[in-house]
Amino acid sequence: MKPTRFLNSLTLLLAGNARALNPIPLSPQTPHNASDALLRSFVSFSIELWSFPDFAGNLSAPNTFSYDLLRNIGEIRGDNPIIRIGGNTMDFTIFDPNQREALKGNYTLNITRDYPFSISMGPSFFESYQTWDNFSFIHGFNLESNDTKGYHTLVETVPLMCKALKGNRLAYWQIGNEPDLFKTFFDRRPAWWDEEQFAREWLSKTRLIKELVRNSCPEVIENGKYMFYAPAFAAGPGNTLNISKAFDGGLAEDDNIAFIDMHNYISGSTVPGVTLANTLMNHTSTVHSVNKHLNQSAHLSYLGIPYILGEANSLYGQGASGLSNSFGAALWGVDFNLYCAATGIRRVHMHQGTNYRYASWQPVQRANVTKGTKAPYYGNIAVANVLGDISRNNTRISNIDLASDHETAYAVYVDGKLARIALLQLSQYNYTSNTTNQPATRPNSTFIFQVPQDSGVKKIFVQRLMANGSDAISGITFDGYSYNYELDEGKPVLQNNITRGESILVGEDGLFDIDLPWSSGAVLHIN
Numbered sequence: 001m002k003p004t005r006f007l008n009s010l011t012l013l014l015a016g017n018a019r020a021l022n023p024i025p026l027s028p029q030t031p032h033n034a035s036d037a038l039l040r041s042f043v044s045f046s047i048e049l050w051s052f053p054d055f056a057g058n059l060s061a062p063n064t065f066s067y068d069l070l071r072n073i074g075e076i077r078g079d080n081p082i083i084r085i086g087g088n089t090m091d092f093t094i095f096d097p098n099q100r101e102a103l104k105g106n107y108t109l110n111i112t113r114d115y116p117f118s119i120s121m122g123p124s125f126f127e128s129y130q131t132w133d134n135f136s137f138i139h140g141f142n143l144e145s146n147d148t149k150g151y152h153t154l155v156e157t158v159p160l161m162c163k164a165l166k167g168n169r170l171a172y173w174q175i176g177n178e179p180d181l182f183k184t185f186f187d188r189r190p191a192w193w194d195e196e197q198f199a200r201e202w203l204s205k206t207r208l209i210k211e212l213v214r215n216s217c218p219e220v221i222e223n224g225k226y227m228f229y230a231p232a233f234a235a236g237p238g239n240t241l242n243i244s245k246a247f248d249g250g251l252a253e254d255d256n257i258a259f260i261d262m263h264n265y266i267s268g269s270t271v272p273g274v275t276l277a278n279t280l281m282n283h284t285s286t287v288h289s290v291n292k293h294l295n296q297s298a299h300l301s302y303l304g305i306p307y308i309l310g311e312a313n314s315l316y317g318q319g320a321s322g323l324s325n326s327f328g329a330a331l332w333g334v335d336f337n338l339y340c341a342a343t344g345i346r347r348v349h350m351h352q353g354t355n356y357r358y359a360s361w362q363p364v365q366r367a368n369v370t371k372g373t374k375a376p377y378y379g380n381i382a383v384a385n386v387l388g389d390i391s392r393n394n395t396r397i398s399n400i401d402l403a404s405d406h407e408t409a410y411a412v413y414v415d416g417k418l419a420r421i422a423l424l425q426l427s428q429y430n431y432t433s434n435t436t437n438q439p440a441t442r443p444n445s446t447f448i449f450q451v452p453q454d455s456g457v458k459k460i461f462v463q464r465l466m467a468n469g470s471d472a473i474s475g476i477t478f479d480g481y482s483y484n485y486e487l488d489e490g491k492p493v494l495q496n497n498i499t500r501g502e503s504i505l506v507g508e509d510g511l512f513d514i515d516l517p518w519s520s521g522a523v524l525h526i527n
């Protein structure tokens with residue numbers, strides 16, 4: 001396609017675009033406010049333990065669709081996502097050595113249909129860890145069950161995990177999901193169970209696991225891989241434990257915490273007033289949500305342990321239809337992940353589960369949910385493309401402050417030089433409904449940038465994250481590619497009816513501009 005010459009500032013000014021007076025300055029070299037070099041596997045995933053056999057399959061029936069989707073990200077980024085298996089159901093699970101099925105559970109349907117509250121696990125569960133080549137995992141152990149059954153579950157499953165995750169399949173360790181909600185969510189701990197009690201219990205159980213590891217897979221300890229994601233606090237509503245006090249209580253005293261792990265959701269799926277436009281497609285709301293972690297991370301910096309989000313997604317309660325499963329939520333996912341990356345959150349695990357409304361994909365066919373790639377996945381793909389190959393420790397990212405709820409920009413630097421820009425236009429544009437004051441044609445926002453005249457930046461290639469509107473749940477593409485299951489089981493397939501291959505020439509004055517339709521994103525590659 002023919003490159004579009006940038007409109008000159010005067011034309012834009014005459015067209016009423018105030019930005020023309022005030023182009024967004026771009027630093028051609030890494031600015032001071034950029035992140036540290038990004039860590040490997042920045043975009044990672046978390047899968048609900050109960051749903052893991054659906055996502056991964058087993059040795060006789062591996063789930064190759066999930067594998068293809070995960071590999072797409074690995075191929076773009078130079079390293080595969082790390083897969084954490086956990087969530088609420090890890091603390092509801094008891095081991096039964098005689099059970100033939102991987103998992104069996106009893107639901108409490110008046111509370112949720114999404115997962116059972118009581119689960120038994122058989123040895124075949126561990127087959128699911130062996131279906132995807134070249135992936136590494138974190139298995140979530142049960143901290144909550146503090147009785148003999150809980151004790152036996154640890155004693156019997158540690159050796160099985162050692163065997164299933166031999167070699168490079170083991171990433172890190174974890175015990176306990178959101179223990180800061182144990183007192184408020186189903187009375188799972190007495191009132192006297194405070195941060196120090198939690199820390200003592202966590203230490204005693206991780207010491208027990210270490211003894212079991214010494215017997216079953218001592219090489220893990222020898223190779224320095226007996227390291228945890230902890231404390232996995234929800235830090236949301238109902239939280240009764242303070243993370244600083246947990247560390248004051250001795251949580252890190254065995255020096256076995258690799259990452260301070262906290263969870264994050266922007267809000268809840270049934271919280272009154274939560275909307276796509278105001279809650280998710282709102283940069284300010286994302287900034288507020290992540291900034292809580294930045295404050296916490298600053299308080300804990302004396303520990304010298306990197307801070308990550310080991311479980312995150314849009315709305316807790318497994319998401320809401322019409323919000324978390326829409327293209328608007330995919331755009332939110334891009335903004336959320338890039339803002340995290342730019343501000344020092346070292347890794348984000350996007351949480352998944354069968355039938356979950358916020359899931360990036362549905363791994364199996366179910367009565368009410370079609371097996372397939374869902375809108376949020378396109379956000380994961382976009383983030384991977386923005387970050388590029390991060391396996392060489394030479395990529396940094398900076399948030400460009402546009403002082404707007406609805407427009408955001410990020411600049412990526414590779415080996416100190418400007419390499420890519422990510423842009424999001426987050427104004428809601430519905431295409432299925434035309435309820436109120438929505439313009440007849442989809443409006444654009446013009447972003448005008450300026451690099452220094454001597455920067456050598458001459459030409460820019462564009463990839464777009466696109467759909468018919470923020471309410472689209474299908475027909476989504478990144479750079480003209482679809483990853484839909486129906487096409488090639490999740491492998492990328494080029495769509496011939498989507499515009500791609502755009503390029504922009506940079507003016508002599510260092511100015512260039514790009515139009516983004518409302519509710520869309522773009523990645524600009526600097527040549």
Ligand SMILES: *[C@@H]1O[C@H](CO)[C@@H](O)[C@H](O)[C@H]1NC(C)=O
Nearest residue numbers: 057058060061100101102124
């Ligand atoms: C393996 O997965 C297949 C397909 O879901 C299922 O029919 C089979 O029972 C599973 N095997 C075990 C041991 O769970």
Ligand SMILES: *[C@@H]1O[C@H](CO)[C@@H](O)[C@H](O)[C@H]1NC(C)=O
Nearest residue numbers: 107108109110111112117186
């Ligand atoms: C759900 O049902 C159980 C009994 O089946 C009952 O004990 C419990 O109170 C109910 N919970 C809610 C939230 O309705």
Ligand SMILES: *[C@@H]1O[C@H](CO)[C@@H](O)[C@H](O)[C@H]1NC(C)=O
Nearest residue numbers: 104105106117118119120121
């Ligand atoms: C589920 O309920 C059945 C019937 O009450 C019981 O036998 C079984 O042990 C329960 N399973 C779990 C995992 O709680």
Ligand SMILES: *[C@@H]1O[C@H](CO)[C@@H](O)[C@H](O)[C@H]1NC(C)=O
Nearest residue numbers: 146147188189190193197201
């Ligand atoms: C958990 O079990 C241990 C060992 O039996 C006990 O000392 C501790 O008090 C228990 N914790 C709670 C909260 O009951």
Ligand SMILES: *[C@@H]1O[C@H](CO)[C@@H](O)[C@H](O)[C@H]1NC(C)=O
Nearest residue numbers: 277278279282284285288405
């Ligand atoms: C965006 O979120 C912020 C912070 O939660 C809120 O103050 C603001 O009103 C929201 N903007 C819109 C347009 O809803």
Ligand SMILES: *[C@@H]1O[C@H](CO)[C@@H](O)[C@H](O)[C@H]1NC(C)=O
Nearest residue numbers: 112113114355366367368369
């Ligand atoms: C599917 O949806 C229908 C209608 O909402 C509901 O009655 C049914 O229970 C759902 N099935 C499952 C398996 O969730």
Ligand SMILES: *[C@@H]1O[C@H](CO)[C@@H](O)[C@H](O)[C@H]1NC(C)=O
Nearest residue numbers: 037039040390391392393394
């Ligand atoms: C990147 O950094 C990690 C951890 O600091 C190190 O293990 C790895 O070898 C580095 N990779 C390269 C290509 O320098």
Ligand SMILES: *[C@@H]1O[C@H](CO)[C@@H](O)[C@H](O)[C@H]1NC(C)=O
Nearest residue numbers: 025027031033398399400401
């Ligand atoms: C970071 O620095 C760049 C270059 O100086 C600037 O354009 C950008 O707005 C800054 N970001 C923030 C969040 O202040």
Ligand SMILES: *[C@@H]1O[C@H](CO)[C@@H](O)[C@H](O)[C@H]1NC(C)=O
Nearest residue numbers: 428430433434435436437438
């Ligand atoms: C878009 O659709 C949502 C959900 O139907 C509705 O709440 C919202 O008002 C619509 N927005 C516009 C601008 O029409």
Ligand SMILES: *[C@@H]1O[C@H](CO)[C@@H](O)[C@H](O)[C@H]1NC(C)=O
Nearest residue numbers: 434435436437438439440441
């Ligand atoms: C949506 O409503 C606006 C305002 O009533 C109207 O101008 C526009 O033509 C409608 N758009 C569509 C696609 O129907």
Ligand SMILES: *[C@@H]1O[C@H](CO)[C@@H](O)[C@H](O)[C@H]1NC(C)=O
Nearest residue numbers: 441442443444445515516517
């Ligand atoms: C938005 O930009 C595209 C591409 O530059 C252009 O074709 C379209 O007419 C613009 N739409 C509006 C409403 O300005």
Ligand SMILES: *[C@@H]1O[C@H](CO)[C@@H](O)[C@H](O)[C@H]1NC(C)=O
Nearest residue numbers: 467468474475495496497498
């Ligand atoms: C492109 O073509 C596909 C397959 O025919 C169709 O499903 C999709 O809606 C089209 N997209 C657009 C934006 O026209």
